[in-house]
Amino acid sequence: MAVQYQDYYELLGVKRDATAKDIKAAYRKMARQWHPDLHSGKKKEEAEEKFKQINEAYEVLSDEEKRSKYDRLGKNWRNGENFTPPPDWGEGSFYYSTGDPGDLGGFSDFFETLFGTGRRSTAGADRGGFNNRPMRGQDIESEIEVSLEEAYHGGTRSISLSSSRACSECGGRGIIDRSFCSRCGGTGSIPDRKNLEVKIPAGVSEGSIIRLKNQGGEGYAGGSRGDLHLKVRFSPHPVFxxxxxxxxxxxxxxxxxxxxxxxxxxxxxxxxxxxxxxxxxxxxxxxxxxxxxxxxxxxxxxxxxxxxxxxxxxxxxxxxxxxxxxxxxxxxx
Ligand SMILES: [Zn+2]
CATH class of the missing domain: 2.60.260.20 (Urease metallochaperone UreE, N-terminal domain)
Incomplete structure (x- = not known):
């Protein structure tokens, strides 16, 4: 899933070599025209969408750094076309901000891909697989059946569970040379099975959780693994x-x-x-x-x-x- 390229110059109706003054004037004119408060009914929805786009365009073109970065990408793309950032697209230029995403809300995926929002909760693969922010893997919930004797005395148990590991082809990034990794389909991970030794603490009770740190889902782009939570269930006893x-x-x-x-x-x-x-x-x-x-x-x-x-x-x-x-x-x- 790539994002759609947005032509910010076209949105504001200015030339690619427009001055800062031109851009500001164009923005003001467009914003006045499309301000949602000036419209009603179905037209209001359209105005809201347009207003959002204009603001986004102005956000980029009025900022020298953002504009030059956007221009570098430039001419090969047309508005609405699917777009995947080139591989040399500076990794360091992604924002690792922890700011409230609500502050910047309303920007397109394209904008977020280029300039970031500090949104951290979305898994990398959902965002198209090409963002490089490290993300912690998911916690996995499962069950473990324990005999009364094991629960009373404690012990270790080996279990086998389905898991995933980082794709070696793409190094867990899901993307190679601007396209999805064929090995993992862009998810960055490969299904796997693994055996684990689980320590059952003496005195564990039914319904309690045994937590295994870093045995959960694979992290993304260098993020740590999630945890594995095993809910204890007592197996039926022949006597007790x-x-x-x-x-x-x-x-x-x-x-x-x-x-x-x-x-x-x-x-x-x-x-x-x-x-x-x-x-x-x-x-x-x-x-x-x-x-x-x-x-x-x-x-x-x-x-x-x-x-x-x-x-x-x-x-x-x-x-x-x-x-x-x-x-x-x-x-x-
Ligand atoms: Zn891969």
Missing amino acids: SVRGYDLESQVIIRPEQAVVGDKVSAITIDGSVNVNIPPGSRSGQKMRLKGKGMLNKGGERGDHYLVINIDIPRDLSEEEKKLYVSLMDLRRK
């Missing part, structure tokens, strides 16, 4: 369910353990523990293992809840069957 920083799992016991109580082993996030099942336990009853849950940001731990689930045996031996029958008889007495 998560509620905030608390964990929950089931403990399966036999009826006689529920009746008389027992010591059983239960799995927690940091290993197995021995748990006392109290006599008279019921299905669905919860036991709290204090401080056995996930880490929170302050380094404290949530709790682990064991939910009792009484399993009814179906593979009783003859002897067990007899004992159950005796138990039943005892109850009937």
Whole structure:
């Protein structure tokens, strides 16, 4: 996308060798004629556009430095033609101003290409790929699925993600000899895949962001890369369910353990523990293992809840069957 060449002399209706005085007079006359306040309806729109162009022309032709730079470009171009600045078009002449773009608002792309506006937010490629202002690459948002164990203990993980790198053909500028680079199509970057080692901090919580500096989008014209933001998602766990920083799992016991109580082993996030099942336990009853849950940001731990689930045996031996029958008889007495 090149910009359209503007013939400022033609716009003001003056010759190319017009004096500063001539130019000023022409501008005044044109400005009076096209001032938007003097028009209404559809004509007002036209006047606004024309007024803008006249002001732009005067801005350039009334300034000796701008005018001579514009003249250097000169005769080979005609108003309205697509235009890409020559390669020797002084790089240093682009303004790196940080001024408010609003101050200069209303200038054409052509003007901005030649003289700059200090507008910094627009990506280079969008502006036609030929401006040389360094721009920082985009931040990239993605997700990372983390197991509860990884979240609790921390660790490293290698991930593969689609990325881009600077085009080697054009050095990331998108332009070679006044035309778009054929390798990258003028974007200055080539799609790529890369593998990254991601450090998962211990105690990371679901929904939190792991930030990887300079692993985001490619910068433009020497600008730094953006960052990569990975949103943490917990993968489903075969045993534990998560509620905030608390964990929950089931403990399966036999009826006689529920009746008389027992010591059983239960799995927690940091290993197995021995748990006392109290006599008279019921299905669905919860036991709290204090401080056995996930880490929170302050380094404290949530709790682990064991939910009792009484399993009814179906593979009783003859002897067990007899004992159950005796138990039943005892109850009937
Ligand atoms: Zn290229």
